[in-house]
Amino acid sequence: MGVSKTQLFDTRQNELAQVARVLAHPARVAILQHISRQDSCICSDLVEETGLAQATISQHLAEIKKIGLLRGDFQGRNLCYCIDKDRWDEIQGLFDTFFTRIGQQCC
Amino acid sequence: MGVSKTQLFDTRQNELAQVARVLAHPARVAILQHISRQDSCICSDLVEETGLAQATISQHLAEIKKIGLLRGDFQGRNLCYCIDKDRWDEIQGLFDTFFTRIGQQCC
DNA sequence: ATTATATATCGCAATATTACGATAATAAAG
């Protein structure tokens, strides 16, 4: 059929999967790294940086926004994005808990 | 077009994305959790556990194997999988580095 | 208000993923 049967799984499993999906594309990994490297946040020389089209970058940004990781503010002409640190730490915690629990129980 | 342009990104970015992709489905998260919960490893009552078809579970297991996270041994009739702890720790490290670096630099 | 620049959205094509039934392959038991 081809539809993910999310109803078979619990909230935590679905949430982790949803967040992992955002990191499951190298462009989105690169975008997050690039945004974080700028002292003050950054707009979209991401297009130059990555070599992807503007529409494509905008779509990837939308995916990252969906899980609450981005905040955008206009600075002059430019819309500058930065990472929402609280949400970032929260998600880091999600992964850390997942990895640590399984790592302890396993084998 | 619809092809991920992996050549635009570096090895680390692609590796993280590839690993994240495996975690990007709740069934695979659930499978990993379930395998880790068994003292000795587990075979496939995963089908019962999840409610997915046997072929589907087998496919998900293959995805998890691709990134080196599973080791399988026959015990009697049953093929019992367990998590490769070394690889698990390695991947935990990958995510931890990624999250920590970005978390420090950002904003 | 108009213009210039930046970003988002739409529509489409190509490819990838998810799921499952059917079937093949594998390993223990008889």
Next chain:
DNA sequence: CTTTATTATCGTAATATTGCGATATATAAT
């Protein structure tokens, strides 16, 4: 060697993702 139980693979259908050109929207400057 044959049978039985378990897991893997194949083929296929439905849906999702990726990417981009074209276009719409939004903000700042004039």
